[in-house]
Amino acid sequence: MTTKESYIRRQASKLTAGQINRRRFIMSALATGVTLPTALSLASRAQAQTPKAGGLFRLASSYGSTTDILDPSTAENAFTQMLIHSRGNMLTEVSNTGELIGELAESYEPSNGAKTWVFNLRSGVEFHDGKTLTADDVIASLNYHRGENTKSAAKGLVASVTDIKKDGDNRVIVELESGNADFPMIVSDYHLMIMPSENGELVDPNGMNGTGGYVLNAYDPGVRAQFTRNPNYWKEGRAHFDEVEMLSILDTTARQNAIMNGEVDYADTIDPKTVALLGRVPTLTILETTGTQHFTFPMRLDVEPFGNYDLRMALKYAINRQELVDKILLGHGVAGNDVPVNGSMPFFNTELPVHEFDAEKAAEHYKKSGHSGPIQLSVSDAAFAGAVDAAQLMAASAGQAGIQIEVVREPSDGYWSNVWNKKGWCACYWGGRPTQDWMYSSAYVADTEWNDTAWKGTEAADKFNDLVVSARSETDDAKRKDQYWEAQRLLQDDGGAIVAMWANYIAAHGNGVAHDEAVGANWVNDGLKVAERWWFAG
Template identity: 70%
Template sequence: MKDEYLRKQARWLSQGQIDRRQFIKSAIAAGIAVPSALTLATNVLAATPKKGGKLRLGTSYGSTTDTLDAGTSENGLTQAIIYARGNQLTEINNDGTLIPELAESFEPSNGAKTWVFNLRQGVEFHNGKTMTADDVIATFNYHRDENSKSAAKGLLVGIEDIKKDGDNRIIFELDGGNADFPFIVSDYHIMIMPSVDGKIDDPNSPIGTGGYIIETFEPGVRTIGKRNPNYFKEGRAHFDEVEFITLSDTTARQNAVMNGDVDFIDNVDAKTVALLGRVPTVQIFETTGTQHYTFPMRVNAAPFDNYDLRMALKYAIKRQELVDKILLGHGKAGNDVPVNESMPFFNTELPVHEFDADKAAFHYKKSGHSGTLQLSSSDAAFPGAMDAVQLIAASAREAGIEVEIVREPSDGYWSNVWNKKPWSACYWGGRPTQDWMYTSAYTAETEWNDTAWKEGAAADRFNELVVMARSETDEAKRKDQYWEAQKLLQDDGGAIVGMWANFIHAHSKSLVHDEKVAANWQSDGNKIAERWWFA
């Protein structure tokens, strides 16, 4: 009875129906000691979202080549900006579940080949325009266009037709059943944009439906947004202003949060976590999700078009050493598939690609290659990337393989190096389902297939399996299809998935968040601007 009474009082305090003094008096009257009552009041108020303040978010991401076109977003900063200024039809919530966002509800029919999305009514863009079905259709068609350079193009190839039923109802017709389609439309690239005469007039416009209105956009430097007073979400977007600051240098980023120059930073170096955690004003914030660090080999470029050379390199890497020395235990070894135990239908019977100098040397000799192999990297790839490639070069040397490290500029790395150079360092935030991960980075149609693994018997069969599994309703058959797909990818594909890395952040203790925190991306699903607040 007492607990129920205190919960009610706490609810009233958090809602502003009573003040702190009244709550403390009520708690004492219920038999709570004065010190405990004071602590309880403080905790309740700290957990109650408050409006106000300016959030300064220091991020390792950002480049002078960045744009506001959501379709071409290619790093964590532009993703966070998208989430701050715009919305998608659905959203991965901070508890990891899929919920409606600009859609109010959605339901399948015809074996999940038809999906109907009912839109929220009264949602406004920052320019005052009311969002309608026309805007949604125009946005999806922008990404689907045959000349589109959008990273979401490959995700949407299964859409045969999109039509509206009134201003607030969208009907998607797919070429096959897809039970994961509502996850796909939550992709950050597919931010709903305002249309003009049924088309997207300017994909680089800052206008969206999100919690913050972009006022300053300086690529590779800073982006500033002011709170949207007409935001449709209750209890979200608490800050008066948010500022995203690019701090590519790890030391500069960590000094900034220690000195109070920023309130939050991502990608804390595992080597300095303990030191940073001793700063009285700083809180370490770590989550475990689907982030993985990779070294993609483009199979359309010699010498990586040779199966045995790729296999030699897969056996030439000491993966646990990478976890121990680069992540300092904040993660685990990878096995050349972008899938882990957190995903449904993970293949537990895959062979383990551990370091084996004899196997590496065997495959390398069989490849017929001689001379050095160039591996491009930069601190922009992931924290510790330059140290990681040095370890790879050292272990490969033990197998008689010479690797030359090419240090690339951090600025422009994602535009000029990744997805272009034959072998490079990379990171992936991961996706919550296998289909989404594959269609983002491994199927033949996607712009982001950074291994260019698109042709050949193994790749053809992999693509076929992805389509089959997407619409398969028999769980046993779907498992077999995904297990075979993982085996093909691990064996023949060009991805070296070296390690799974925890997201490590640091923030001012004045920042507060919900008890549950998303791990689908760094920085609470890259939605700190919307979900956190100042105590």
């Protein structure tokens, strides 16, 4: 897409959302060099998509667990993450066009070499119970994720924060131990939802209260969440449905049948095997977006035998990633290379060695590891559609190198609480992050709760952690590139993550559901904001 096309698309989204009028859109389109008839046509097309209020929106999700709780700090799957984005807000958000914009923070600015960040809060924002948002709520919400005893998955994201203070009721000042130009992006993370406080402490991290477009009325973990529209929502042109019902339907076939039979209006994580079938249903539309979603098989270094470097390398070379893309994704993605970074991110290392199937190298490293006997791989399709089949393919390719992988099928319910981040080797998905620092801080630095490979304590891991800190505050792009390239090299070589595939997001929705032309690809389901951004057409 050209810069001109991207600009016109953004302006069309603003017209559709009512943020600019028709005349301003036409003038901005003419300024790009398009003709008047074309500008008029583009305006009419955009206005035909003007959101309409009302209706019950039913969403079928492939995520969710009976062990889920409302506390945002523990959110570990897309069901709870969508729930957060529906009932609450963060300081910033990534728009459906991929731009970082203010959310509860109307504006923000750095000083002191990006070591100090000031967030100016919007006036008049209310929680669902009528309480007015203040700087105290923001400070208490961010502090909840700090400290040695916190169990928050966002601990690594805010580890560099040294102090948070207020300047009046609508101004928050955050001090960092070193400069970080990406910090406003980090505070858009769903764990950092702003919650109500009292006397400097959160009222209830597991409470239903929030500032978001929908009021949570009922929540049955692993089953459903029911919302009604917040009549006092502060955000214009968003939250159009009267009611929203999110259903956790982990079974792929059941979810497919629900959308085909009109029992739901939207279904996420469509199995690539059924895309062609659903595409032939005249009442449905298939939506596919390319983002940073990747499927991994993390090996925990603190669980034997995965602390052995040569064993990890043997398994990395024993995986036929292209076969996984061809047979599991059916081409709806690309092969991974054991780093959670792709070409869409700044400072992507284009000179990394390619980890592709090599039976000889796998056998060589396996022999050096000294290991013998089966290696257990715990999987469930709760990790991603086709995870069990992917594991079987991995076992077959590893067998060619003399490596025996024992595939252990785990229950879908409770998978994220009982298997992931606990068992030695399992299947996992990551929605990805838009910057390397954010991705590393979420899942790879030593002090994050979500370091699902337990990669810490090795010489390479220690050097990696130092590089992440230094790159975060480096303002010289050439030096920052060198640091990130080396970080990727260390992670790919010594780390415990097998990043097998980069997968497109595939969803299906009824033809009666409408959305902006631009659909967010930073997370699944329009950036986890499908309930807030979509509406019923006609």
